[in-house]
Amino acid sequence: MNDPIITIDGLNKTYDGGFQALTRVDLTIQRGEIFALLGPNGAGKTTLISLVCGLVNPSEGHVIVDGFDSVRDYRQARERIGLVPQELTNEAFETVWNTVSFSRGLFGKSPNPAHIEKVLKSLSLWDKRHNRLMTLSGGMKRRVLIAKALSHEPRILFLDEPTAGVDVELRRDMWNVVRGLRDDGVTIILTTHYIEEAEEMADRIGVINRGEIVLVEEKAALMKKLGSKQLTLQLHSPLAELPPALAQEELSLAADGYELVYTYDGRQEEEGRGISTLLTQLEQAGISFKDLHTRQSSLEDIFVDLVKERS
């Protein structure tokens, strides 16, 4: 797949106080994908989104949105983008219907009550359409922000921490909404602190740290490349130490010798010393086990390792 919808080229941002928020960021977002941008607090995620959406002026570099320069051709670039900000910001005294209709007009679109109705229904906001925003719960306000961002039928949707402060049930609802949008051809870029969210939804993952893109990878490939698996065998009898025939860096003892832990990532199998070899060796050494389980490292483990490594 090589059909870029956003191309970020050499983007730098230094704020007036001298703080460099972004350093030569190059990034390409493919049409129709869900791209998750991960990073610790202050890494530059929101600055990057703000630059693409026109909320912050770049110090250097360019952003091309669907073939249009985000500064020179700002009208064409911005009309393709919907933004859901991190903060719950809205006009407290407006009704849901009015604020979503306002957003559509603001983005230069003629009134289309049928579309607004569709968006509100898809986000379970239809029953609340006459409610003032100040009367809604935090989760509902978050949905209103998504509805506002979708009101002008954008082809690209930025979700900046979309499920921050949202309960688990609502979070899963929102994931379904996002997947539905992707199925409709909307490209989605989300920043999140919840690794689970990225792991659940993203096609590709980008990691940003201290204003630099550290890594961009297909999620599956990233998990395969950097993720590891662990096989834990619970032994019938404890071992004081590993027999010399079994000594290898991937194998260790735990739980006072009652557990044998084998850490592997696929290379071992290719080198002819994978799980099956280990089990044969154990049998030959007369070591028996009563139970076993495997665990795969999560995206969170990978992310923490990556950020720690670069710090």
Added chain:
Amino acid sequence: MNLYPVRAIYMAEMARTRRTLLQSIVSPVISTSLYFVVFGAAIGSRITEIGGVSYGAFIVPGLIMLMLLTQSVSNASFGIFFPKFSGSIYEILSAPISYLEIVVGYVGAAASKSILLGLIILGTSSFFVPLEIAHPFWMLTFLVLTAVTFSLLGFIIGIWADGFDKLQLVPLLVITPLTFLGGSFYSIDMLPPFWQSVTLANPVVYLVSGFRWSFYGISDVSLGASVAMILLFLAASLATIAWIFRTGYRLKP
């Protein structure tokens, strides 16, 4: 110019006026009526005619101008300050609209409200004093130009202000004193010569004078000077707003 975003901003701002009708319309009308009671009826009865116009009728243009200036600044500054304060300004800044469209939307709404208010006060005045408008075209021209210019000034203040205190600072400490000292309730001929010269440095004198001329054909300064002053104000406000949007001052880091 794309009219949909302009309309969206304009209608949202006008809807805010409808929601706050008491504060937006009723309150200034009551204030103006009180001015008539105090200055027109109580004090005015002891003051002789000025330039052949009864004192009650003489202060009408000044009162309208007082409300026009303060309400234009107040409406426009609050209109743009509130989205900044609530954070919803992100939507305006990320929308595919030009700076001109943003200004036309916000300033147009603020000026419309002020003009409407000015006309309501004019109507209210007619209940208290006999009114005549010698030059209706110029009256409307001054009304519209002043409302637009001071709404632009309010827009600038709304962007500059980073708190509610600053939002009130300029209207309270600059606009209101200049208006009171700008001949709203008197002709500058009534001042000693020294203070007459000092007063001519007050730009509001030119606005009140020109506006009063459109009613009664009497003025403290020439019509040309009044028109030049309002156009100078307009140009300065437009230049400042152009600079704000070019640099992103207090809008875009």
